[in-house]
Amino acid sequence: MSDGHQHNEAPSIDDSPCSESDVDLYLDGELPASREADLFRHLSTCSSCRDCLNSVLSLRRIHGEEYISVPPWADDALLARVDKRRRAGRRTAQLHTNQSIWSARTTVTIRSVLVVAGAVLVSAAYLTKQFASASGHVFVEQEHVRFIDPIPPLRSEVYVFYPGLTIEADR
Amino acid sequence: MMHRDTIEAFKSGDDLAFVSIYNHYKTGIYSFCLKMLMSRDLALDAVQDTFVRVYENRDRLMNTGAFKSWLYTIARNQCLNRIRKLKREVPLDEACELRSDQSPIGELEKSERIEFVNRYLAALSPSYREVIVLREFQNLSYEEIGAITRSTISAVKSRLFKARRKLANEMKPAMAMMAARAAEKPAENESDTK
Ligand SMILES: [Zn+2]
Numbered sequence: 001m002s003d004g005h006q007h008n009e010a011p012s013i014d015d016s017p018c019s020e021s022d023v024d025l026y027l028d029g030e031l032p033a034s035r036e037a038d039l040f041r042h043l044s045t046c047s048s049c050r051d052c053l054n055s056v057l058s059l060r061r062i063h064g065e066e067y068i069s070v071p072p073w074a075d076d077a078l079l080a081r082v083d084k085r086r087r088a089g090r091r092t093a094q095l096h097t098n099q100s101i102w103s104a105r106t107t108v109t110i111r112s113v114l115v116v117a118g119a120v121l122v123s124a125a126y127l128t129k130q131f132a133s134a135s136g137h138v139f140v141e142q143e144h145v146r147f148i149d150p151i152p153p154l155r156s157e158v159y160v161f162y163p164g165l166t167i168e169a170d171r
Numbered sequence: 172m173m174h175r176d177t178i179e180a181f182k183s184g185d186d187l188a189f190v191s192i193y194n195h196y197k198t199g200i201y202s203f204c205l206k207m208l209m210s211r212d213l214a215l216d217a218v219q220d221t222f223v224r225v226y227e228n229r230d231r232l233m234n235t236g237a238f239k240s241w242l243y244t245i246a247r248n249q250c251l252n253r254i255r256k257l258k259r260e261v262p263l264d265e266a267c268e269l270r271s272d273q274s275p276i277g278e279l280e281k282s283e284r285i286e287f288v289n290r291y292l293a294a295l296s297p298s299y300r301e302v303i304v305l306r307e308f309q310n311l312s313y314e315e316i317g318a319i320t321r322s323t324i325s326a327v328k329s330r331l332f333k334a335r336r337k338l339a340n341e342m343k344p345a346m347a348m349m350a351a352r353a354a355e356k357p358a359e360n361e362s363d364t365k
Contacts, residue, residue, distance in 0.1 A: 021328075021332060024328070024331065024332045024335060027335075028306070028313075048336075048339075051339045051340075051343050051346075052335055052336055052339040054339075054346065055335070055338055055339035055342045055343070055346060056307065056335055056338075056339070058288075058342075058346065059288055059303075059307055059338070060307055060308075062284045062285060062287070062288045063285075063288065063307065063308050065281055065284065065285065066285045068198060068201060068202045068205060069198055069201075070197045070198060070201045070215070070218065071215075074215045074218070074219070075193075075197070077219065078193065078218075078219050078222055078223070079190070079193075081219060081223055082186075082189070082222070082223060082226050085223065085226065085227060086186065086226075
């Protein structure tokens with residue numbers, strides 16, 4: 001050894017560096033056959049590598065003796081849980097197909113349609129005014145919107161079409 | 172090795188395929204969780220959560236060939252979450268309770284040996300324990316362990332090799348004692364191994 005570090009026991013028998021990873025590769029079946037002889041020579045002099053090899057082999061052997069199995073009640077519990085999820089999933093899927101926003105067909109009252117339409121008009125007028133004053137021009141209301149015909153006596157249906165959305169209103 | 176068709180069938184919503192996947196992998200996953208958590212109850216709980224997640228996220232599995240790694244990744248996350256929640260290392264006496272209930276009475280020597288191994292496994296950090304368990308007990312390749320632990324192959328090797336050294340150092344005195352005991356009573360050991 002050139003670094004001056006001296007081993008008191010077994011001096012100069014093992015001049016190869018400690019092939020730690022060779023032990024591991026051997027354990028994993030990855031060591032090329034051509035390096036096995038070197039490894040065994042090293043193992044005969046290096047107790048640290050020998051301990052590592054023995055420990056891992058014991059670990060494997062003892063684990064092999066252990067019988068591990070999932071108890072039947074745990075199988076049942078899992079399958080019950082999965083079944084519950086499956087049912088819940090199916091219910092959610094059903095809700096989705098029934099209530100997709102693009103195919104919804106909802107019955108609303110005429111009154112609520114009027115309220116919404118009114119609110120839209122008021123806010124549109126307000127915004128127009130704001131815009132007008134901001135840009136320095138004065139707009140005169142140019143358009144009167146009549147959005148409601150006289151309500152027929154018995155039943156009317158108002159359909160409001162947005163893409164795919166139909167609102168059907170009774171009177 | 173699970174047949175690819177079964178995994179494909181599971182992905183496309185076949186519940187029977189799920190049951191067959193569960194039956195194929197449950198022991199391995201349970202064994203992994205048991206050695207990670209050192210508690211039967213925690214391990215069974217983790218196994219259940221793992222398979223429920225697998226069932227619920229079946230459409231997220233892109234590569235059918237990577238199913239095993241995906242499954243172990245989920246199981247590993249379940250274990251690490253529980254270890255984090257416990258915020259403590261598994262105490263040694265709890266590890267000693269980890270006797271396999273199925274082992275026949277009268278094989279005390281065998282359960283002693285199993286307890287002995289569990290004791291030292293439990294004393295390892297989770298990051299060392301997982302590579303030991305995945306490699307030595309689950310027999311997974313470096314590549315598979317890398318995919319599960321999100322590490323490179325060289326990082327897996329380095330961690331595994333260090334974990335083995337650590338384990339060997341810890342086990343060394345007890346190993347010597349056990350070897351001496353085995354030499355003292357060879358007859359009993361012979362009857363034990365049959
Ligand atoms: Zn060595």
